[in-house]
Amino acid sequence: MESLFGFLDAQSQRRRRRTSSFESLKRLGHISPAVQSHLKHASVLDPVLCAGLLRARRLPSRPPQRRRRPHLGCMVSIAGLLALPAAESQQRNRFALLMSAAFLQGASIGPLAQLALHLDPRILVTAFIGTAIAFACFSAAAILAKRREYLYLGALLSSGLSILVWLQFAASIFGHSSSTFMFELYFGLLVFLGYMVFDTQEIIERAHHGDMDYIMHALTLFTDFVAVFVRVLIIMMKNASEKSEDERKRKKR
Template identity: 65%
Template sequence: MPPRRPSLFTGRAKSRNASPSNRNSIQKRRLGEDEPAAHTLRACERRGSIREGREGEREMDAFYSASSAYGAAASGWGYDSLKNFRQISPAVQSHLKLVYLTLCVALAASAVGAYLHIALNIGGMLTMLGCVGSIAWLFAVPVYEERKRFGLLLTAALLEGTSIGPLIKVAVDFDPSILVTAFVGTAIAFGCFTCAAIVAKRREYLYLGGLLSSGLSILLWLQLAASIFGHGTSSFMFEVYFGLLIFLGYMVYDTQEIIERAHHGDMDYIKHALTLFTDFVAVLVRILVVMLKNASDKSEEKKRKKRS
Protein backbone atom coordinates (compact mmCIF):
# COMPACT_ATOMS: atom_id res chain seq x y z
CA MET A 1 0.00 0.00 0.00
CA PRO A 2 1.41 3.44 -0.90
CA PRO A 3 1.86 5.85 1.95
CA ARG A 4 -0.89 8.35 2.42
CA ARG A 5 -0.20 12.01 1.85
CA PRO A 6 -0.92 14.28 4.75
CA SER A 7 -4.07 16.22 4.16
CA LEU A 8 -4.68 19.86 4.93
CA PHE A 9 -6.71 18.94 7.94
CA THR A 10 -3.89 16.93 9.40
CA GLY A 11 -1.48 19.83 8.75
CA ARG A 12 -3.84 22.23 10.42
CA ALA A 13 -4.35 19.86 13.31
CA LYS A 14 -0.61 19.53 13.72
CA SER A 15 -0.20 23.27 13.68
CA ARG A 16 -2.92 23.58 16.28
CA ASN A 17 -1.35 20.91 18.47
CA ALA A 18 2.12 22.39 18.05
CA SER A 19 3.78 24.39 20.77
CA PRO A 20 3.65 28.21 20.79
CA SER A 21 7.26 28.46 19.63
CA ASN A 22 6.55 26.13 16.73
CA ARG A 23 3.43 28.11 15.88
CA ASN A 24 5.43 31.34 15.71
CA SER A 25 8.00 29.73 13.46
CA ILE A 26 5.25 28.44 11.18
CA GLN A 27 3.63 31.89 10.98
CA LYS A 28 7.00 33.48 10.21
CA ARG A 29 7.54 30.96 7.44
CA ARG A 30 4.13 31.73 6.00
CA LEU A 31 4.78 35.47 6.24
CA GLY A 32 8.16 35.01 4.60
CA GLU A 33 6.54 33.06 1.83
CA ASP A 34 3.84 35.75 1.40
CA GLU A 35 6.23 38.75 1.44
CA PRO A 36 7.33 38.46 -2.24
CA ALA A 37 3.71 38.24 -3.32
CA ALA A 38 2.85 41.29 -1.22
CA HIS A 39 5.76 43.24 -2.70
CA THR A 40 4.65 42.22 -6.17
CA LEU A 41 1.10 43.37 -5.48
CA ARG A 42 2.32 46.70 -4.11
CA ALA A 43 4.57 47.23 -7.12
CA CYS A 44 1.69 46.48 -9.48
CA GLU A 45 -0.54 48.89 -7.60
CA ARG A 46 2.13 51.60 -7.79
CA ARG A 47 2.64 51.01 -11.51
CA GLY A 48 -1.09 51.14 -12.08
CA SER A 49 -1.43 54.38 -10.14
CA ILE A 50 1.52 55.90 -12.04
CA ARG A 51 0.01 54.85 -15.36
CA GLU A 52 -3.36 56.26 -14.36
CA GLY A 53 -1.71 59.52 -13.31
CA ARG A 54 0.17 59.80 -16.59
CA GLU A 55 -2.95 59.04 -18.59
CA GLY A 56 -4.83 61.68 -16.60
CA GLU A 57 -2.11 64.23 -17.28
CA ARG A 58 -2.19 63.40 -20.98
CA GLU A 59 -5.96 63.77 -21.06
CA MET A 60 -5.75 67.14 -19.28
CA ASP A 61 -3.02 68.35 -21.65
CA ALA A 62 -5.07 67.26 -24.63
CA PHE A 63 -8.13 69.01 -23.20
CA TYR A 64 -6.28 72.27 -22.58
CA SER A 65 -4.59 72.20 -25.98
CA ALA A 66 -7.91 71.51 -27.68
CA SER A 67 -9.64 74.27 -25.73
CA SER A 68 -6.87 76.76 -26.52
CA ALA A 69 -6.94 75.78 -30.18
CA TYR A 70 -10.70 76.15 -30.23
CA GLY A 71 -10.46 79.55 -28.57
CA ALA A 72 -7.85 80.72 -31.05
CA ALA A 73 -9.90 79.43 -33.95
CA ALA A 74 -13.04 81.05 -32.62
CA SER A 75 -11.42 84.40 -32.04
CA GLY A 76 -9.20 84.24 -35.14
CA TRP A 77 -6.39 86.06 -33.34
CA GLY A 78 -3.35 84.94 -31.43
CA TYR A 79 0.41 85.03 -31.43
CA ASP A 80 0.56 82.08 -33.83
CA SER A 81 -1.88 83.75 -36.20
CA LEU A 82 0.29 86.87 -36.25
CA LYS A 83 3.20 84.76 -37.47
CA ASN A 84 1.13 82.70 -39.87
CA PHE A 85 1.72 83.77 -43.47
CA ARG A 86 1.03 80.37 -45.02
CA GLN A 87 -1.94 81.73 -46.94
CA ILE A 88 0.40 84.20 -48.69
CA SER A 89 2.79 82.57 -51.12
CA PRO A 90 6.47 83.60 -51.22
CA ALA A 91 5.94 85.33 -54.58
CA VAL A 92 3.13 87.44 -53.12
CA GLN A 93 5.24 88.24 -50.06
CA SER A 94 8.07 89.55 -52.24
CA HIS A 95 5.50 91.53 -54.22
CA LEU A 96 4.20 93.12 -51.02
CA LYS A 97 7.74 94.08 -50.05
CA LEU A 98 8.13 95.88 -53.38
CA VAL A 99 4.77 97.59 -52.92
CA TYR A 100 5.58 98.96 -49.48
CA LEU A 101 9.10 99.97 -50.48
CA THR A 102 7.67 101.89 -53.43
CA LEU A 103 5.08 103.42 -51.12
CA CYS A 104 7.83 104.70 -48.81
CA VAL A 105 9.65 106.28 -51.76
CA ALA A 106 6.41 107.93 -52.91
CA LEU A 107 5.80 109.33 -49.43
CA ALA A 108 9.32 110.74 -49.39
CA ALA A 109 8.67 112.42 -52.76
CA SER A 110 5.43 113.85 -51.40
CA ALA A 111 7.29 115.27 -48.40
CA VAL A 112 9.74 116.93 -50.80
CA GLY A 113 6.79 118.43 -52.68
CA ALA A 114 5.32 119.83 -49.46
CA TYR A 115 8.69 121.34 -48.57
CA LEU A 116 8.91 122.94 -52.02
CA HIS A 117 5.54 124.59 -51.46
CA ILE A 118 6.59 125.91 -48.05
CA ALA A 119 9.81 127.29 -49.53
CA LEU A 120 8.56 128.49 -52.94
CA ASN A 121 4.75 128.63 -52.57
CA ILE A 122 4.07 126.69 -55.77
CA GLY A 123 1.15 124.52 -54.67
CA GLY A 124 -2.36 125.07 -55.95
CA MET A 125 -4.83 124.06 -58.61
CA LEU A 126 -2.18 123.62 -61.30
CA THR A 127 -0.22 121.11 -59.24
CA MET A 128 -3.43 119.21 -58.52
CA LEU A 129 -4.23 119.01 -62.23
CA GLY A 130 -0.65 117.95 -62.90
CA CYS A 131 -0.99 115.18 -60.32
CA VAL A 132 -4.19 113.90 -61.95
CA GLY A 133 -2.56 114.04 -65.38
CA SER A 134 0.49 112.11 -64.15
CA ILE A 135 -1.73 109.39 -62.70
CA ALA A 136 -3.70 109.13 -65.95
CA TRP A 137 -0.47 108.92 -67.92
CA LEU A 138 0.82 106.22 -65.57
CA PHE A 139 -2.23 104.04 -66.25
CA ALA A 140 -1.80 104.55 -70.00
CA VAL A 141 1.83 103.37 -70.04
CA PRO A 142 2.34 99.59 -70.50
CA VAL A 143 3.33 97.56 -67.48
CA TYR A 144 6.72 96.46 -68.84
CA GLU A 145 8.00 100.08 -68.91
CA GLU A 146 8.75 100.11 -65.21
CA ARG A 147 11.19 103.01 -65.16
CA LYS A 148 8.82 105.35 -66.92
CA ARG A 149 5.91 104.34 -64.72
CA PHE A 150 8.04 104.66 -61.60
CA GLY A 151 9.06 108.17 -62.65
CA LEU A 152 5.41 109.08 -63.24
CA LEU A 153 4.54 107.74 -59.79
CA LEU A 154 7.19 109.92 -58.17
CA THR A 155 6.00 112.91 -60.20
CA ALA A 156 2.42 112.35 -59.10
CA ALA A 157 3.54 112.01 -55.47
CA LEU A 158 5.62 115.18 -55.71
CA LEU A 159 2.72 117.16 -57.16
CA GLU A 160 0.37 115.69 -54.56
CA GLY A 161 2.70 116.95 -51.84
CA THR A 162 2.74 120.43 -53.32
CA SER A 163 -1.07 120.35 -53.62
CA ILE A 164 -1.55 119.65 -49.91
CA GLY A 165 1.31 122.03 -49.13
CA PRO A 166 -0.98 124.93 -48.10
CA LEU A 167 -2.61 122.79 -45.41
CA ILE A 168 0.79 121.60 -44.18
CA LYS A 169 2.05 125.18 -44.11
CA VAL A 170 -0.90 126.20 -41.94
CA ALA A 171 -0.11 123.36 -39.55
CA VAL A 172 3.59 124.29 -39.41
CA ASP A 173 2.78 127.96 -38.77
CA PHE A 174 0.23 127.12 -36.09
CA ASP A 175 2.08 124.32 -34.27
CA PRO A 176 4.67 122.01 -35.90
CA SER A 177 3.91 119.27 -33.38
CA ILE A 178 0.44 118.90 -34.92
CA LEU A 179 1.97 117.85 -38.23
CA VAL A 180 4.26 115.32 -36.56
CA THR A 181 1.42 113.89 -34.47
CA ALA A 182 -0.87 113.63 -37.50
CA PHE A 183 1.77 111.84 -39.55
CA VAL A 184 2.63 109.42 -36.74
CA GLY A 185 -1.05 108.72 -36.10
CA THR A 186 -1.66 108.07 -39.79
CA ALA A 187 1.35 105.75 -39.97
CA ILE A 188 0.16 103.80 -36.91
CA ALA A 189 -3.37 103.49 -38.28
CA PHE A 190 -2.03 102.42 -41.66
CA GLY A 191 0.23 99.81 -40.07
CA CYS A 192 -2.53 98.40 -37.85
CA PHE A 193 -5.15 98.15 -40.59
CA THR A 194 -2.63 96.74 -43.05
CA CYS A 195 -1.53 94.05 -40.58
CA ALA A 196 -5.17 93.21 -39.89
CA ALA A 197 -5.78 92.75 -43.61
CA ILE A 198 -2.64 90.64 -44.08
CA VAL A 199 -3.23 88.37 -41.07
CA ALA A 200 -6.93 87.88 -41.83
CA LYS A 201 -8.19 85.12 -44.08
CA ARG A 202 -8.14 85.62 -47.80
CA ARG A 203 -11.09 87.58 -49.22
CA GLU A 204 -12.44 88.15 -45.70
CA TYR A 205 -12.75 91.93 -46.07
CA LEU A 206 -13.42 92.13 -49.79
CA TYR A 207 -17.15 92.38 -49.08
CA LEU A 208 -16.45 95.93 -47.84
CA GLY A 209 -15.93 97.08 -51.43
CA GLY A 210 -19.61 97.72 -52.09
CA LEU A 211 -20.16 99.53 -48.79
CA LEU A 212 -17.07 101.69 -49.23
CA SER A 213 -17.99 102.57 -52.81
CA SER A 214 -21.47 103.59 -51.68
CA GLY A 215 -20.00 105.67 -48.87
CA LEU A 216 -17.56 107.35 -51.24
CA SER A 217 -20.36 108.24 -53.65
CA ILE A 218 -22.36 109.71 -50.75
CA LEU A 219 -19.33 111.75 -49.75
CA LEU A 220 -18.94 113.09 -53.29
CA TRP A 221 -22.61 114.07 -53.43
CA LEU A 222 -22.30 115.84 -50.07
CA GLN A 223 -19.30 117.80 -51.29
CA LEU A 224 -21.13 118.71 -54.49
CA ALA A 225 -24.16 119.90 -52.55
CA ALA A 226 -21.93 121.87 -50.19
CA SER A 227 -20.19 123.57 -53.12
CA ILE A 228 -23.57 124.62 -54.55
CA PHE A 229 -25.58 125.48 -51.44
CA GLY A 230 -22.75 126.10 -48.99
CA HIS A 231 -22.17 124.35 -45.69
CA GLY A 232 -21.51 125.19 -42.10
CA THR A 233 -18.89 124.00 -39.67
CA SER A 234 -20.90 121.00 -38.48
CA SER A 235 -21.56 119.69 -41.99
CA PHE A 236 -17.91 120.19 -42.92
CA MET A 237 -16.70 118.24 -39.90
CA PHE A 238 -19.23 115.51 -40.67
CA GLU A 239 -17.74 115.19 -44.14
CA VAL A 240 -14.24 115.05 -42.66
CA TYR A 241 -15.06 112.32 -40.15
CA PHE A 242 -17.14 110.37 -42.65
CA GLY A 243 -14.34 110.52 -45.21
CA LEU A 244 -11.82 109.45 -42.57
CA LEU A 245 -13.92 106.39 -41.77
CA ILE A 246 -14.26 105.52 -45.45
CA PHE A 247 -10.56 105.76 -46.26
CA LEU A 248 -9.59 103.77 -43.17
CA GLY A 249 -11.84 101.05 -44.54
CA TYR A 250 -10.18 101.41 -47.92
CA MET A 251 -6.81 100.68 -46.30
CA VAL A 252 -8.04 97.23 -45.32
CA TYR A 253 -9.95 96.61 -48.53
CA ASP A 254 -7.16 97.73 -50.87
CA THR A 255 -4.58 95.64 -49.01
CA GLN A 256 -6.61 92.47 -49.38
CA GLU A 257 -7.44 93.31 -52.98
CA ILE A 258 -3.73 93.74 -53.74
CA ILE A 259 -2.98 90.36 -52.15
CA GLU A 260 -5.78 88.68 -54.07
CA ARG A 261 -4.74 90.25 -57.37
CA ALA A 262 -1.15 89.16 -56.75
CA HIS A 263 -2.35 85.59 -56.17
CA HIS A 264 -4.01 85.76 -59.58
CA GLY A 265 -0.84 87.02 -61.29
CA ASP A 266 -1.25 90.82 -61.14
CA MET A 267 2.23 91.90 -59.96
CA ASP A 268 1.95 95.59 -60.88
CA TYR A 269 3.58 96.93 -57.72
CA ILE A 270 3.62 100.53 -58.99
CA LYS A 271 -0.14 100.67 -59.41
CA HIS A 272 -0.67 98.97 -56.06
CA ALA A 273 1.69 101.39 -54.33
CA LEU A 274 -0.22 104.29 -55.90
CA THR A 275 -3.47 102.91 -54.47
CA LEU A 276 -2.06 102.71 -50.95
CA PHE A 277 -0.43 106.13 -51.35
CA THR A 278 -3.82 107.65 -52.16
CA ASP A 279 -5.35 106.07 -49.04
CA PHE A 280 -2.48 107.26 -46.85
CA VAL A 281 -2.66 110.87 -48.05
CA ALA A 282 -6.45 110.97 -47.73
CA VAL A 283 -6.29 109.79 -44.11
CA LEU A 284 -3.39 112.15 -43.30
CA VAL A 285 -5.23 115.20 -44.64
CA ARG A 286 -8.37 114.44 -42.65
CA ILE A 287 -6.52 113.73 -39.42
CA LEU A 288 -4.60 116.97 -39.89
CA VAL A 289 -7.83 118.92 -40.42
CA VAL A 290 -9.38 117.43 -37.29
CA MET A 291 -6.33 118.21 -35.17
CA LEU A 292 -6.10 121.77 -36.50
CA LYS A 293 -9.79 122.33 -35.76
CA ASN A 294 -9.41 121.05 -32.21
CA ALA A 295 -6.27 123.11 -31.62
CA SER A 296 -7.92 126.29 -32.96
CA ASP A 297 -10.96 125.73 -30.74
CA LYS A 298 -8.74 125.33 -27.69
CA SER A 299 -6.80 128.49 -28.53
CA GLU A 300 -10.04 130.45 -28.94
CA GLU A 301 -11.28 129.21 -25.57
CA LYS A 302 -8.04 130.32 -23.94
CA LYS A 303 -8.37 133.76 -25.52
CA ARG A 304 -11.94 134.07 -24.27
CA LYS A 305 -10.90 133.13 -20.76
CA LYS A 306 -8.14 135.73 -20.82
CA ARG A 307 -10.54 138.43 -22.01
CA SER A 308 -13.09 137.56 -19.38
Protein backbone atom coordinates in the same frame (compact mmCIF):
# COMPACT_ATOMS: atom_id res chain seq x y z
CA MET B 1 1.37 71.42 -3.27
CA GLU B 2 -0.59 69.60 -5.99
CA SER B 3 -2.67 72.69 -6.55
CA LEU B 4 0.53 74.73 -6.97
CA PHE B 5 1.88 72.30 -9.57
CA GLY B 6 -1.48 72.34 -11.33
CA PHE B 7 -1.44 76.14 -11.42
CA LEU B 8 2.10 76.19 -12.84
CA ASP B 9 1.18 73.59 -15.45
CA ALA B 10 -1.84 75.64 -16.52
CA GLN B 11 0.33 78.75 -16.84
CA SER B 12 2.88 76.91 -18.97
CA GLN B 13 0.13 75.59 -21.24
CA ARG B 14 -1.21 79.12 -21.70
CA ARG B 15 2.27 80.36 -22.64
CA ARG B 16 2.64 77.56 -25.19
CA ARG B 17 -0.74 78.39 -26.72
CA ARG B 18 0.15 82.07 -26.96
CA THR B 19 3.52 81.26 -28.54
CA SER B 20 1.96 78.86 -31.04
CA SER B 21 -0.74 81.38 -31.98
CA PHE B 22 1.88 84.10 -32.46
CA GLU B 23 3.98 81.78 -34.60
CA SER B 24 0.92 80.92 -36.68
CA LEU B 25 0.35 84.62 -37.28
CA LYS B 26 3.91 85.05 -38.50
CA ARG B 27 3.73 82.12 -40.91
CA LEU B 28 1.07 83.69 -43.18
CA GLY B 29 0.34 80.31 -44.70
CA HIS B 30 -2.65 81.65 -46.62
CA ILE B 31 -0.35 83.96 -48.62
CA SER B 32 2.10 82.43 -51.07
CA PRO B 33 5.80 83.45 -50.99
CA ALA B 34 5.45 85.23 -54.34
CA VAL B 35 2.57 87.34 -53.01
CA GLN B 36 4.51 88.08 -49.81
CA SER B 37 7.43 89.33 -51.91
CA HIS B 38 5.02 91.44 -53.96
CA LEU B 39 3.61 93.02 -50.80
CA LYS B 40 7.13 93.83 -49.63
CA HIS B 41 7.90 95.61 -52.92
CA ALA B 42 4.67 97.61 -52.75
CA SER B 43 5.10 98.50 -49.06
CA VAL B 44 8.74 99.56 -49.54
CA LEU B 45 7.66 102.13 -52.14
CA ASP B 46 5.20 103.83 -49.76
CA PRO B 47 7.86 105.37 -47.44
CA VAL B 48 9.64 106.65 -50.57
CA LEU B 49 6.41 108.25 -51.77
CA CYS B 50 5.80 109.74 -48.32
CA ALA B 51 9.29 111.25 -48.44
CA GLY B 52 8.35 112.97 -51.69
CA LEU B 53 5.11 114.08 -50.08
CA LEU B 54 6.91 115.68 -47.12
CA ARG B 55 9.62 117.16 -49.32
CA ALA B 56 7.04 119.03 -51.39
CA ARG B 57 5.67 120.84 -48.32
CA ARG B 58 8.80 123.03 -48.33
CA LEU B 59 7.89 124.62 -51.64
CA PRO B 60 7.26 128.36 -51.44
CA SER B 61 3.69 129.56 -51.27
CA ARG B 62 2.03 130.29 -54.60
CA PRO B 63 -0.72 132.69 -55.67
CA PRO B 64 -4.26 131.28 -55.45
CA GLN B 65 -4.58 130.94 -59.21
CA ARG B 66 -1.51 128.68 -59.32
CA ARG B 67 -2.43 126.37 -56.45
CA ARG B 68 -4.48 124.12 -58.69
CA ARG B 69 -1.56 123.39 -60.99
CA PRO B 70 0.06 120.73 -58.75
CA HIS B 71 -3.28 118.96 -58.39
CA LEU B 72 -3.79 118.94 -62.14
CA GLY B 73 -0.20 117.80 -62.64
CA CYS B 74 -0.78 114.96 -60.20
CA MET B 75 -3.84 113.85 -62.16
CA VAL B 76 -1.85 113.99 -65.41
CA SER B 77 0.94 111.88 -63.86
CA ILE B 78 -1.55 109.28 -62.65
CA ALA B 79 -3.23 109.22 -66.07
CA GLY B 80 0.15 108.70 -67.72
CA LEU B 81 0.91 105.90 -65.27
CA LEU B 82 -2.37 104.22 -66.13
CA ALA B 83 -1.71 104.60 -69.85
CA LEU B 84 1.75 102.98 -69.80
CA PRO B 85 1.81 99.18 -70.01
CA ALA B 86 3.18 97.25 -67.03
CA ALA B 87 6.12 95.94 -69.05
CA GLU B 88 9.65 95.54 -67.76
CA SER B 89 10.96 98.09 -70.26
CA GLN B 90 8.54 100.73 -68.95
CA GLN B 91 9.21 100.26 -65.24
CA ARG B 92 11.64 103.18 -65.03
CA ASN B 93 9.20 105.56 -66.72
CA ARG B 94 6.34 104.33 -64.56
CA PHE B 95 8.39 104.78 -61.40
CA ALA B 96 9.26 108.35 -62.47
CA LEU B 97 5.57 109.09 -63.00
CA LEU B 98 4.77 107.57 -59.61
CA MET B 99 7.32 109.77 -57.85
CA SER B 100 6.13 112.87 -59.71
CA ALA B 101 2.54 112.10 -58.67
CA ALA B 102 3.65 111.82 -55.02
CA PHE B 103 5.63 115.07 -55.22
CA LEU B 104 2.81 116.98 -56.89
CA GLN B 105 0.32 115.58 -54.39
CA GLY B 106 2.52 116.93 -51.62
CA ALA B 107 2.72 120.29 -53.40
CA SER B 108 -1.08 120.44 -53.65
CA ILE B 109 -1.49 120.03 -49.88
CA GLY B 110 1.51 122.26 -49.18
CA PRO B 111 -0.59 125.31 -48.13
CA LEU B 112 -2.44 123.14 -45.60
CA ALA B 113 0.86 121.84 -44.22
CA GLN B 114 2.27 125.37 -43.98
CA LEU B 115 -0.83 126.47 -42.09
CA ALA B 116 -0.36 123.58 -39.67
CA LEU B 117 3.29 124.54 -39.18
CA HIS B 118 2.29 128.13 -38.50
CA LEU B 119 -0.33 127.02 -35.98
CA ASP B 120 1.80 124.39 -34.20
CA PRO B 121 4.76 122.53 -35.76
CA ARG B 122 3.96 119.44 -33.68
CA ILE B 123 0.61 118.98 -35.41
CA LEU B 124 2.11 117.97 -38.76
CA VAL B 125 4.48 115.41 -37.24
CA THR B 126 1.80 113.97 -34.95
CA ALA B 127 -0.70 113.67 -37.81
CA PHE B 128 1.85 111.95 -40.02
CA ILE B 129 2.94 109.49 -37.32
CA GLY B 130 -0.66 108.77 -36.34
CA THR B 131 -1.61 108.11 -39.96
CA ALA B 132 1.41 105.85 -40.40
CA ILE B 133 0.46 103.84 -37.30
CA ALA B 134 -3.15 103.52 -38.46
CA PHE B 135 -1.98 102.49 -41.93
CA ALA B 136 0.33 99.82 -40.49
CA CYS B 137 -2.35 98.46 -38.14
CA PHE B 138 -5.17 98.31 -40.69
CA SER B 139 -2.94 96.85 -43.40
CA ALA B 140 -1.58 94.25 -40.97
CA ALA B 141 -5.13 93.32 -39.99
CA ALA B 142 -5.97 92.78 -43.66
CA ILE B 143 -2.80 90.72 -44.25
CA LEU B 144 -3.31 88.50 -41.21
CA ALA B 145 -7.02 87.94 -41.91
CA LYS B 146 -8.34 85.15 -44.07
CA ARG B 147 -8.39 85.63 -47.82
CA ARG B 148 -11.39 87.58 -49.13
CA GLU B 149 -12.62 88.19 -45.58
CA TYR B 150 -12.86 91.98 -45.99
CA LEU B 151 -13.65 92.17 -49.70
CA TYR B 152 -17.33 92.53 -48.85
CA LEU B 153 -16.48 96.05 -47.64
CA GLY B 154 -16.07 97.16 -51.25
CA ALA B 155 -19.78 97.80 -51.81
CA LEU B 156 -20.18 99.65 -48.51
CA LEU B 157 -17.12 101.79 -49.09
CA SER B 158 -18.17 102.62 -52.65
CA SER B 159 -21.56 103.72 -51.33
CA GLY B 160 -19.86 105.88 -48.70
CA LEU B 161 -17.60 107.43 -51.33
CA SER B 162 -20.59 108.22 -53.55
CA ILE B 163 -22.27 109.90 -50.55
CA LEU B 164 -19.20 112.12 -50.13
CA VAL B 165 -19.22 113.01 -53.83
CA TRP B 166 -22.90 113.96 -53.78
CA LEU B 167 -22.37 116.01 -50.61
CA GLN B 168 -19.57 117.91 -52.32
CA PHE B 169 -21.80 118.50 -55.33
CA ALA B 170 -24.67 119.74 -53.16
CA ALA B 171 -22.33 121.97 -51.15
CA SER B 172 -20.99 123.56 -54.34
CA ILE B 173 -24.57 124.54 -55.26
CA PHE B 174 -26.18 125.40 -51.92
CA GLY B 175 -23.06 126.37 -49.99
CA HIS B 176 -21.09 124.77 -47.18
CA SER B 177 -22.12 124.61 -43.56
CA SER B 178 -20.18 123.62 -40.45
CA SER B 179 -22.32 120.54 -39.85
CA THR B 180 -21.91 119.16 -43.37
CA PHE B 181 -18.19 119.92 -43.28
CA MET B 182 -17.73 117.99 -40.02
CA PHE B 183 -19.79 115.10 -41.37
CA GLU B 184 -17.70 114.96 -44.55
CA LEU B 185 -14.52 115.13 -42.48
CA TYR B 186 -15.24 112.32 -40.04
CA PHE B 187 -17.26 110.18 -42.42
CA GLY B 188 -14.54 110.51 -45.06
CA LEU B 189 -11.93 109.48 -42.49
CA LEU B 190 -13.96 106.38 -41.67
CA VAL B 191 -14.39 105.53 -45.36
CA PHE B 192 -10.70 105.80 -46.24
CA LEU B 193 -9.66 103.84 -43.15
CA GLY B 194 -11.90 101.11 -44.49
CA TYR B 195 -10.25 101.45 -47.89
CA MET B 196 -6.88 100.71 -46.26
CA VAL B 197 -8.19 97.29 -45.26
CA PHE B 198 -10.11 96.66 -48.48
CA ASP B 199 -7.35 97.75 -50.86
CA THR B 200 -4.76 95.64 -49.03
CA GLN B 201 -6.87 92.51 -49.37
CA GLU B 202 -7.73 93.35 -52.98
CA ILE B 203 -4.01 93.70 -53.77
CA ILE B 204 -3.38 90.30 -52.19
CA GLU B 205 -6.17 88.73 -54.21
CA ARG B 206 -5.00 90.35 -57.44
CA ALA B 207 -1.47 89.13 -56.78
CA HIS B 208 -2.76 85.59 -56.29
CA HIS B 209 -4.34 85.87 -59.75
CA GLY B 210 -1.07 87.02 -61.35
CA ASP B 211 -1.33 90.84 -61.13
CA MET B 212 2.14 91.75 -59.80
CA ASP B 213 2.06 95.45 -60.73
CA TYR B 214 3.60 96.71 -57.48
CA ILE B 215 3.89 100.29 -58.77
CA MET B 216 0.14 100.62 -59.30
CA HIS B 217 -0.57 98.87 -56.02
CA ALA B 218 1.80 101.23 -54.19
CA LEU B 219 -0.08 104.16 -55.75
CA THR B 220 -3.37 102.74 -54.45
CA LEU B 221 -2.07 102.45 -50.89
CA PHE B 222 -0.42 105.87 -51.10
CA THR B 223 -3.72 107.45 -52.16
CA ASP B 224 -5.42 105.95 -49.11
CA PHE B 225 -2.59 107.22 -46.90
CA VAL B 226 -2.86 110.79 -48.21
CA ALA B 227 -6.66 110.83 -47.87
CA VAL B 228 -6.43 109.77 -44.21
CA PHE B 229 -3.47 112.07 -43.49
CA VAL B 230 -5.24 115.18 -44.80
CA ARG B 231 -8.35 114.49 -42.72
CA VAL B 232 -6.39 113.73 -39.56
CA LEU B 233 -4.38 116.92 -40.09
CA ILE B 234 -7.52 119.05 -40.49
CA ILE B 235 -9.12 117.51 -37.38
CA MET B 236 -5.99 118.18 -35.30
CA MET B 237 -5.73 121.74 -36.62
CA LYS B 238 -9.38 122.38 -35.78
CA ASN B 239 -8.94 121.05 -32.25
CA ALA B 240 -5.76 123.10 -31.76
CA SER B 241 -7.42 126.29 -32.97
CA GLU B 242 -10.42 125.73 -30.70
CA LYS B 243 -8.08 125.11 -27.76
CA SER B 244 -6.11 128.29 -28.45
CA GLU B 245 -9.36 130.25 -28.77
CA ASP B 246 -10.54 128.95 -25.40
CA GLU B 247 -7.23 129.95 -23.82
CA ARG B 248 -7.59 133.47 -25.25
CA LYS B 249 -11.09 133.78 -23.80
CA ARG B 250 -9.84 132.66 -20.39
CA LYS B 251 -7.05 135.22 -20.45
CA LYS B 252 -9.50 138.00 -21.32
CA ARG B 253 -11.62 137.06 -18.34
